């Protein structure tokens with residue numbers, strides 16, 4: 001998968017060199033490009049923002065640098081070799097986007113190329129998404145009902161959720177099976193997990209987990225998952241695919 005990030009803060013993406021994502025880059029599963037939007041700004045100040053049309057507080061990202069950046073990355077109107085076999089999606093992280101979820105991550109893991117357009121300030125001039133959608137799929141996605149200072153942190157979070165679903169990324173694919181929001185867990189949160197020692201600071205691992213009785217362990221885990229979901233995320237219960 002090819003992953004591109006356009007941002008005015010390229011340093012935000014240094015963590016992509018770390019951990020499993022860094023290893024996936026080394027292994028050739030991922031190919032990452034980070035681009036400074038200001039490289040496509042055209043005035044001496046390399047400005048990328050301007051005041052909102054119609055008035056209001058804050059600044060809006062100008063369409064021209066974004067248009068140039070997308071033309072360059074998508075190879076529009078030029079001889080650049082940007083060919084990637086398979087589908088491309090431009091992702092615009094935004095608090096006004098559709099909610100990003102595990103199923104969005106699953107959908108996006110099927111694309112050959114994702115281009116994250118990371119806005120700052122009050123967002124990117126709306127014509128940029130309209131323009132990009134004439135060439136490729138575009139999705140405006142929100143991490144949740146809160147406002148971040150820009151799209152960079154959201155792009156990193158979405159990246160991690162997506163790339164860990166790619167074949168060969170997680171060492172043991174079984175570990176993806178029973179986690180919260182996975183398909184096999186329906187709409188339930190994951191049950192609590194324990195490791196050795198069996199007793200620690202006066203607290204014991206639930207006895208059933210030491211029993212070796214697989215059916216009883218599975219029943220206990222399901223019960224715990226249902227309890228936890230009822231307590232913490234009752235909104236998840238009753239959704240389609242729910243096993244509760």
Ligand code: ADE
Nearest residue numbers: 093094095142143148154
């Ligand atoms: N940019 C600012 N806030 C955001 C959010 N909640 N999700 C995605 N991108 C954002």
